[in-house]
Amino acid sequence: MSAAGTTSVAPPVVSAAASDKAPGQRSLPWLMSAPAILLCTVMLLVPLVLTFVLSFNAYDAETGPKAGTFTLEHYAAVLTDPYYYGIFWRTLWISGLVTLICIVVGAPEAWILNRMRKPWRSIMLLVVLAPLMISVVVRAFGWSMLLGPEGLINGTLVALGFAKVKLLYTETAIVIALVHVMLPFMVIPVWTSLQKLDGGVANAALSLGASPVTVLRRIVLPQIMPGILSGSLIVFGLSASSFAIPGLLGGRRLKMMATIIYDEYLHELNWPLGAAIALLLLVANLVIMLGWNRMIERRYKKALG
Amino acid sequence: MNKNGPIALCFNALVILFTLAPILVVCVIAFTPENTLTMNGPEFSLRWFKAVFEFPDFVSSFWNSLWLALAAATISTALAIPAAMALVRYPHRWSGVLQGLFLSPLIIPHLVLGVALLRLFSVVGGAGSFGWLVLAHSLVVTPYTMRLIMAALIGFDRSAEQAALSLGATRSTVFLRITLPMILPGITGGWLLAFINSFDEVTMSIFVTSPSTVTLPVRMYMYATESIDPMMAAVSALMVGITAVAMIILDRVYGLDRVLVGRS
Numbered sequence: 001m002s003a004a005g006t007t008s009v010a011p012p013v014v015s016a017a018a019s020d021k022a023p024g025q026r027s028l029p030w031l032m033s034a035p036a037i038l039l040c041t042v043m044l045l046v047p048l049v050l051t052f053v054l055s056f057n058a059y060d061a062e063t064g065p066k067a068g069t070f071t072l073e074h075y076a077a078v079l080t081d082p083y084y085y086g087i088f089w090r091t092l093w094i095s096g097l098v099t100l101i102c103i104v105v106g107a108p109e110a111w112i113l114n115r116m117r118k119p120w121r122s123i124m125l126l127v128v129l130a131p132l133m134i135s136v137v138v139r140a141f142g143w144s145m146l147l148g149p150e151g152l153i154n155g156t157l158v159a160l161g162f163a164k165v166k167l168l169y170t171e172t173a174i175v176i177a178l179v180h181v182m183l184p185f186m187v188i189p190v191w192t193s194l195q196k197l198d199g200g201v202a203n204a205a206l207s208l209g210a211s212p213v214t215v216l217r218r219i220v221l222p223q224i225m226p227g228i229l230s231g232s233l234i235v236f237g238l239s240a241s242s243f244a245i246p247g248l249l250g251g252r253r254l255k256m257m258a259t260i261i262y263d264e265y266l267h268e269l270n271w272p273l274g275a276a277i278a279l280l281l282l283v284a285n286l287v288i289m290l291g292w293n294r295m296i297e298r299r300y301k302k303a304l305g
Numbered sequence: 306m307n308k309n310g311p312i313a314l315c316f317n318a319l320v321i322l323f324t325l326a327p328i329l330v331v332c333v334i335a336f337t338p339e340n341t342l343t344m345n346g347p348e349f350s351l352r353w354f355k356a357v358f359e360f361p362d363f364v365s366s367f368w369n370s371l372w373l374a375l376a377a378a379t380i381s382t383a384l385a386i387p388a389a390m391a392l393v394r395y396p397h398r399w400s401g402v403l404q405g406l407f408l409s410p411l412i413i414p415h416l417v418l419g420v421a422l423l424r425l426f427s428v429v430g431g432a433g434s435f436g437w438l439v440l441a442h443s444l445v446v447t448p449y450t451m452r453l454i455m456a457a458l459i460g461f462d463r464s465a466e467q468a469a470l471s472l473g474a475t476r477s478t479v480f481l482r483i484t485l486p487m488i489l490p491g492i493t494g495g496w497l498l499a500f501i502n503s504f505d506e507v508t509m510s511i512f513v514t515s516p517s518t519v520t521l522p523v524r525m526y527m528y529a530t531e532s533i534d535p536m537m538a539a540v541s542a543l544m545v546g547i548t549a550v551a552m553i554i555l556d557r558v559y560g561l562d563r564v565l566v567g568r569s
Contacts (some may be wrong), residue, residue, distance in 0.1 A: 003424045029391035033403055036388035036447065040406050043444040047421035053423055109320045112313045122562060127321055129565045131328060134548050135505040138541040142327025144533065145334060145342055152330060183320075188566050241414030243508040248529055258508070261471075265420060265512065275566065278420045282413065289412060295447045 106186030433515025457491025494559030
């Protein structure tokens with residue numbers, strides 16, 4: 001991820017009205033896009049195809065991958081070995097838990113921020129979102145200092161007379177740090193959908209005698225649901241492929257998808273196997289994203305007529 | 306606007322505390338005079354910052370990261386300006402596909418990109434070279450430059466351009482004197498966002514750097530997996546400082562809230 005990266009500037013919609021197509025200009029747009037297309041082809045499409053091919057190549061511990069061979073053994077190995085199941089399962093439940101916590105914390109936080117008065121509103125929003133721009137390595141290191149055996153949290157526990165808790169190099173540490181990294185990705189879409197909320201509807205419901213809880217459940221929640229759903233998608237996808245956080249806070253023992261791919265590539269040197277896991281991760285990511293998107297679109301098209 | 310109740314304000318304070326805690330702790334520990342990651346007492350020292358500047362690995366990685374981010378942001382911006390103009394002004398059957406292609410580095414995990422690029426470099430040669438690294442980073446930051454420049458082009462009043470054209474200005478004059486200045490906030494905003502993201506990128510870089518081209522975040526990652534001492538905190542504090550400066554500039558030229566949550 002760098003998780004950094006905002007997905008917020010609304011995807012621009014190209015309007016046909018802006019077009020000024022003239023005859024003989026058909027090649028112009030292609031010419032203008034050519035350098036960018038070239039970059040994406042050479043650095044994205046070709047490498048992905050090469051990796052796809054590599055994942056079917058036989059691997060020999062002595063000589064490395066054998067070009068021109070075809071085998072399904074890497075996929076078979078990944079899909080049948082309980083060792084990988086353990087890692088997939090951990091990746092899945094950690095990402096799911098992180099998504100859940102981000103919903104429970106991020107959605108109310110966006111709601112509270114939205115209700116703040118003028119100067120505080122934008123200041124607090126920036127404070128919540130700005131860490132997005134700070135390197136994930138720095139943040140992981142910060143958490144390792146807070147959660148470590150001599151860290152602030154254990155120091156406080158000892159000072160209060162409690163026993164130390166092992167936090168660093170546990171799944172708890174990974175979850176805490178991932179929530180920290182992912183929270184902005186939940187706050188942003190929920191905030192965006194709150195901006196579109198018509199305050200008048202809620203006020204009408206209140207004046208007609210609905211309780212605040214009913215208003216929240218029947219009016220506000222359905223309207224910010226698209227924001228929560230798209231936030232969940234981003235958070236889940238980025239968590240499942242996160243590398244630096246499990247690498248630094250999970251230690252050598254607690255592996256996730258990304259760290260196991262790193263190990264296969266740079267320690268075991270079994271590139272074809274690493275490529276197979278990487279492609280499974282990519283496909284899982286794309287399927288979830290596209291499927292989820294389609295589901296949301298269908299649901300809301302139906303709901304809105 | 307309604308006012309938040311005390312419970313809501315407490316909740317907000319806790320979230321803010323949670324958000325800032327790891328960053329603040331890094332910045333405080335960086336000034337410790339001790340040899341361990343502790344801060345006892347009020348005295349502070351700059352010894353660990355001095356240690357960073359005397360540690361050749363961090364210094365060379367810093368320069369690598371800086372040149373890399375400058376080059377990648379610039380290349381990506383240079384490619385994105387004409388491509389974004391083509392997408393916005395000359396929509397055709399393939400525009401949607403092209404836009405998807407240019408933005409796809411956002412949804413492909415950086416780890417998968419790293420793995421794929423490592424394979425490319427091992428096939429064509431030159432693995433770990435700075436040139437390849439620049440191109441790899443240019444790819445990763447292109448969605449950011451593309452989005453901000455497209456956004457600038459879409460909210461664009463074209464009457465000034467048409468006036469200039471009808472008064473006899475050439476197309477290149479119109480582009481340089483009217484179009485470019487009008488989309489300049491989008492360009493500089495995109496460039497800065499690209500710079501920050503390239504400077505911070507670790508997951509893909511860890512696969513495609515060689516010992517001589519290691520970037521600062523990669524060096525920090527490797528350093529942190531082996532030993533943890535206050536020097537790591539000092540580098541981290543420097544990273545936070547650089548990012549903060551870049552963010553302040555970004556806020557001045559484009560508006561941070563616009564980058565983070567769209568128009569607000």
